[in-house]
Amino acid sequence: MQIRCFKCQMPIALGRDVVAEALELVKKENLTHYDVRCPKCRTTNRVAKKQLSRMAPKVKTEKKK
Numbered sequence: 585m586q587i588r589c590f591k592c593q594m595p596i597a598l599g600r601d602v603v604a605e606a607l608e609l610v611k612k613e614n615l616t617h618y619d620v621r622c623p624k625c626r627t628t629n630r631v632a633k634k635q636l637s638r639m640a641p642k643v644k645t646e647k648k649k
């Protein structure tokens with residue numbers, strides 16, 4: 585998924601793994617959002633849990649190893 589920094593409008597790409605990890609963390613910690621720091625201006629952008637779950641790939645937690 586891709587978000588845009590609300591401050592400097594810099595597009596920030598979040599890979600699948602990042603989104604999945606973020607969602608896991610949010611669920612585990614019972615947070616309402618995940619903080620993504622802008623690489624350019626270092627502003628913290630909040631990505632809502634809802635948004636994450638919508639973007640996360642719907643894969644069952646199966647480990648392929």
Ligand SMILES: [Zn+2]
Nearest residue numbers: 589592622625
């Ligand atoms: Zn920024």
